[in-house]
Amino acid sequence: xxxSTPNTNPLLRAWYDKETRSVIxxxxxxxxxxxxxxxxxxxxxxxxxxxxxDINFGFLWQNSSYDINQHLIEYSSTxxxxxxxxxxxxxxxxxxxxxILLATILGFILGVMRLSNNWLTQxxxxxxxxxxxxxxxxxxxxxxxxxxxxxxxxxxxSYNFGDTFFLNNRGFQLPSxxxxxxxxxxxxxxxxxIAFSWWFSRHAQKIQDETGKAYPVALINIAAIxxxxxxxxxxxxxxIEWDVxxxxxxxxxxxxxxxxxxxxxxxxxxxYTAAFIGEIVRSGIVAINHGQTEAAQxxxxxxxxxxxxxxxxxxxxxxxxxxxxxxxxxxxxxxxxLAIGYMDVVATIGGISLNQTGREMECMLIVMAIYLAISLxxxxxxxxxxxxxxxxxx
Amino acid sequence: MxxxxxxxxxxxxxxxxxxxxxxxxxxxxxxFSSPINSIVTLVAMYLLYLSLxxxxxxxxxxxxxxxxxxxxxxxxxxxxxFIGERFNLFVYGFYPAELRWRINLAAILLVVAGAAVLWxxxxxxxxxxxxxxxxxxIGAWLLSxxxxxxxxxxxxxxxxxxxxxxxxxxxxxFSLPLGILLALGRQSKLPIIKxxxxxxxxxxxxxxxxxxxxxxxxxxxYFLPPGTTFDLLLRVLIMVTLFASAYMAEVIRGGLQALPKxxxxxxxxxxxxxxxxxxxxxxxxxxxxxxxxxxNTFIGLYKDSTLVIVIGLLDPLGIGxxxxxxxxWLGLSTEVYLFVAVFFFISCFGMAxxxxxxxxKLNTGHKR
Numbered sequence: 186x187x188x189s190t191p192n193t194n195p196l197l198r199a200w201y202d203k204e205t206r207s208v209i210x211x212x213x214x215x216x217x218x219x220x221x222x223x224x225x226x227x228x229x230x231x232x233x234x235x236x237x238x239d240i241n242f243g244f245l246w247q248n249s250s251y252d253i254n255q256h257l258i259e260y261s262s263t264x265x266x267x268x269x270x271x272x273x274x275x276x277x278x279x280x281x282x283x284x285i286l287l288a289t290i291l292g293f294i295l296g297v298m299r300l301s302n303n304w305l306t307q308x309x310x311x312x313x314x315x316x317x318x319x320x321x322x323x324x325x326x327x328x329x330x331x332x333x334x335x336x337x338x339x340x341x342x343s344y345n346f347g348d349t350f351f352l353n354n355r356g357f358q359l360p361s362x363x364x365x366x367x368x369x370x371x372x373x374x375x376x377x378x379i380a381f382s383w384w385f386s387r388h389a390q391k392i393q394d395e396t397g398k399a400y401p402v403a404l405i406n407i408a409a410i411x412x413x414x415x416x417x418x419x420x421x422x423x424x425i426e427w428d429v430x431x432x433x434x435x436x437x438x439x440x441x442x443x444x445x446x447x448x449x450x451x452x453x454x455x456x457y458t459a460a461f462i463g464e465i466v467r468s469g470i471v472a473i474n475h476g477q478t479e480a481a482q483x484x485x486x487x488x489x490x491x492x493x494x495x496x497x498x499x500x501x502x503x504x505x506x507x508x509x510x511x512x513x514x515x516x517x518x519x520x521x522x523l524a525i526g527y528m529d530v531v532a533t534i535g536g537i538s539l540n541q542t543g544r545e546m547e548c549m550l551i552v553m554a555i556y557l558a559i560s561l562x563x564x565x566x567x568x569x570x571x572x573x574x575x576x577x578x579x
Numbered sequence: 580m581x582x583x584x585x586x587x588x589x590x591x592x593x594x595x596x597x598x599x600x601x602x603x604x605x606x607x608x609x610x611f612s613s614p615i616n617s618i619v620t621l622v623a624m625y626l627l628y629l630s631l632x633x634x635x636x637x638x639x640x641x642x643x644x645x646x647x648x649x650x651x652x653x654x655x656x657x658x659x660x661f662i663g664e665r666f667n668l669f670v671y672g673f674y675p676a677e678l679r680w681r682i683n684l685a686a687i688l689l690v691v692a693g694a695a696v697l698w699x700x701x702x703x704x705x706x707x708x709x710x711x712x713x714x715x716x717i718g719a720w721l722l723s724x725x726x727x728x729x730x731x732x733x734x735x736x737x738x739x740x741x742x743x744x745x746x747x748x749x750x751x752x753f754s755l756p757l758g759i760l761l762a763l764g765r766q767s768k769l770p771i772i773k774x775x776x777x778x779x780x781x782x783x784x785x786x787x788x789x790x791x792x793x794x795x796x797x798x799x800x801y802f803l804p805p806g807t808t809f810d811l812l813l814r815v816l817i818m819v820t821l822f823a824s825a826y827m828a829e830v831i832r833g834g835l836q837a838l839p840k841x842x843x844x845x846x847x848x849x850x851x852x853x854x855x856x857x858x859x860x861x862x863x864x865x866x867x868x869x870x871x872x873x874x875n876t877f878i879g880l881y882k883d884s885t886l887v888i889v890i891g892l893l894d895p896l897g898i899g900x901x902x903x904x905x906x907x908w909l910g911l912s913t914e915v916y917l918f919v920a921v922f923f924f925i926s927c928f929g930m931a932x933x934x935x936x937x938x939x940k941l942n943t944g945h946k947r
Contacts, residue, residue: 211771218775225802232801303616304609305623319927320920321882324896328920331903331912513784520787523889531789545797553786560785 229546244542245270251537253528255444266538273533274555280451280529281516281559287455288515289508292462299467310463317460323521325457330449330525340436349429351437357448358430361441365424374414382406446527450519458515462508469504470496501574509567516559530555638917648907661908662918669895669922672738678730682741685721688714689748697933715752718745734812738893740922745812746819746884746894751877753820758827759866763857765828766835776828783825788886791818796890815887823880830876834869835861867941874934878927885923895919 199205233239245267252262256272257279298310317325334354338344343353351358382405389400418424430440473496481491522529523536531552539548598604611617641656645663652658662669671679692714695707722745725731737745764776783791795814800807838861846856866873888897899915902908908915 207769211769214769214775215771218771228804229801232803232805235805301619302609302612303619303623305620309623309627315928315931316924319878319924319931321885321896321923323885323888324916324920324923327896327900328913328916331916335910335912517787520789521886521889523789531787535790535793546801549790549794549798552790556787556790557782557785 233546238543240546241544242547244538244544244547247542249538249541251541253533255447255528266534266542269538270530270534270551273528273530276527276533277516277519277522277529277531277555278559280447280454280522280527281519283451284454284458284515284519285512287451288458288462288511291455291459292511293466295459295463296466296470299463300470314460314463317456318464322453322457322518323524325453326450326521326525329453330445333445333449340432343432343437349427351430351432354445355436355442356445357443358437358440359443360427360429361439363426363428365426367421367424370421371414371418371424374417375410378410378413381409385409444527446522446525449525450522450527454515454518457518458511461511461514465504465507465511466500469500472503473499498574502571505567505571505574509564509571512563512567513560516563517556520556649909649911657914657917658908658911659914659918661902661911661915665898665902668739668898669919670740672742672893672898673736674732674738674741675736678732681721681724681729681732685718686741686744688717688721689744715749718748734810737812739895739898742887742892742894743881743884746816746887747877747881749816750819750823750880750884754823754827754876754880755873757820757824758831759862761824761828762831762835765832780825780828783822784829788819788822788883789889791822792886792890794818811890812892815890815892819880819884822883823876826876826879827873830869830872831865833872834865834867837868838864870941871934871938874930874937878930878934881927881930882923895922 199209246265248262249264249266249269250262251269253260253269253272255276257275258268258272260268260272295310295314298306299314301307301310337352337354340351340353340355343351343358345351349360385400385405386402389402393399428439430437430442432438477495477499478491481495486494519529520531523532526532535548535552539545542548594600610620636656638657641653642659643652643656644659646652646658646660647664648660649658652660667676667679671682674682691707692711695701695704695711698704701707720727720729722737722741723732723734761776761780764772765780767773767776792815795818796811799814803809842860842864843856846860851859885894885896887894888900893901896916896919899919902915903910903912
């Protein structure tokens with residue numbers, strides 16, 4: 186009965202059917218991908234077996250037997266590699282968080298300077314942005330580190346700020362606090378102040394939505410968070426003892442020190458990222474249709490409130506997604522700490538621990554997992570913020 | 580009503596009022612338009628006065644540009660004399676001196692190939708594009724040699740500017756097609772391909788480049804059949820290309836998403852298959868939209884090529900860093916790094932300007 190047509194071949198017919206074809210293509214792709222991974226994992230097993238290694242994370246609990254010059258938690262050369270890794274993670278997070286903060290502030294200042302109607306500030310911001318973002322960040326880090334180590338004076342000739350702060354080529358010396366027993370009351374006041382301002386902001390918003398009456402929310406919140414604890418602090422008779430650094434021989438004793446590696450890395454990352462953020466902020470503000478400002482002016486809204494209520498909320502929507510990727514870049518670029526010897530996670534677990542134990546595979550897996558986790562953390566926080574700022578459409 | 584007519588030339592144009600032109604007016608509008616503006620201007624001028632003159636005299640007036648060692652340098656100015664002694668090192672790395680003509684030739688051909696790609700009014704562009712397509716092979720042959728009568732030069736001798744260009748050009752040439760494939764894969768309706776591409780892109784974008792370079796330098800040989808070793812530079816090039824292609828894929832995805840759906844539907848209704856629709860309809864438009872992003876990724880890649888110094892390759896920054904540690908030129912880190920910075924600034928700024936030019940050329944929208 187059936188006449189011979191080109192499509193009687195069942196294989197060809199299957200191929201011409203879109204659904205079947207996609208299944209076939211995917212099976213082939215999956216087979217290729219799986220066999221590729223099987224192949225390289227098998228290679229790795231064979232190679233590791235040949236030199237008598239295995240994949241084993243037990244080394245994490247052995248003695249690290251090296252020192253880390255900046256540790257915010259208890260650490261010594263008798264601690265384990267695991268503790269060294271935690272110290273490294275804290276150092277990475279510290280420089281990333283400090284960098285994000287400073288880069289954001291500088292970036293917004295630069296963005297506003299770029300749009301200023303003052304020719305001089307506009308040009309200064311332009312030259313700064315163009316110079317900084319067209320030079321590799323690693324170079325900025327090395328340059329700043331070189332400047333701090335070579336151009337700043339030795340401890341004897343430190344820049345002295347009121348006998349309490351000292352800047353020299355060993356870093357920035359500052360007093361360290363020693364908390365007395367009554368200090369918890371001050372901390373409790375800060376927490377209470379934050380809780381109060383959270384409640385007050387919502388309350389004031391509600392009142393304003395209902396009656397149109399506006400409270401000076403920012404001022405009252407600052408008073409609650411800052412002024413009250415400060416008063417309590419002095420009423421209790423200053424329950425913090427400051428350990429002030431002092432020059433003894435060739436170096437400073439007492440107090441804390443912000444090491445040159447941290448300063449160089451922090452400033453270089455912030456300056457570099459700030460240049461990109463500046464451009465993002467500028468383009469975000471420029472992207473707001475001029476009609477928006479004009480409409481606000483037509484309604485008689487003052488300039489500062491136009492900025493606060495009309496321009497910035499809309500500009501933030503444009504700014505946040507690229508800002509997120511700049512934050513991610515900054516966090517990842519902090520791995521360049523290695524080049525100047527700041528002990529971040531790459532330098533501790535991915536550097537010295539790796540060299541001492543010879544466990545490349547495990548150490549690199551850990552380092553990559555940590556960075557993936559940090560990236561995930563930053564992008565989920567920013568996504569949450571972005572969703573909050575997003576235009577709510579009907 | 581009488582109609583007034585003015586014969587041409589009888590009433591010449593009056594000059595604009597004197598308070599709306601000239602330098603004084605310019606100063607008034609741009610620097611001193613309001614009290615706050617005036618204060619800002621004065622503060623900025625004071626800061627410039629504090630920093631600029633001393634910087635200029637350090638860098639130019641008191642600086643020493645010719646000399647044999649550190650001792651020839653004036654103590655109060657910058658010591659730039661190392662440039663003369665080390666210039667060849669900065670450009671050619673450790674490439675054998677008698678073979679440097681090969682680098683020069685490769686550089687000249689690179690300019691020709693680059694012009695063919697970037698400059699749309701180039702004479703005989705069609706043929707030159709074909710040349711540009713095969714240039715990577717020619718370049719690799721010229722630099723590394725080994726056959727057709729050229730002596731082999733090991734990649735451990737590569738260094739300086741030439742290493743940066745090698746990494747940059749290789750990354751640029753191979754990451755674009757790979758990025759296009761990844762972007763298309765990410766948009767694909769086939770879940771396995773889609774999730775594989777998403778996983779690859781997000782993994783690469785989530786880890787810093789130096790961890791990938793570490794993998795390339797220490798661990799990659801574990802994943803190869805036992806006994807295989809291959810060149811460190813080649814491993815680095817592969818990693819840099821993979822790294823850049825993930826970022827490229829995201830830029831191109833942006834371009835793909837910006838296209839209205841009607842374009843693909845129109846292609847479908849004309850009976851084009853997937854390959855034809857992509858090649859003839861979608862990609863030309865999507866790539867055009869994403870050109871600024873692509874150039875920015877290139878600039879990023881070019882700057883990131885400095886990271887190879889952490890695994891011991893010596894690009895200009897690595898050579899600079901080695902010079903800083905050299906006893907004859909000790910303590911010159913600022914000068915050396917500034918010199919390297921100038922080099923990177925020139926090339927990256929050039930690329931950024933080109934991107935801006937393209938953006939303006941392709942921008943057919945309305946501007947206010």
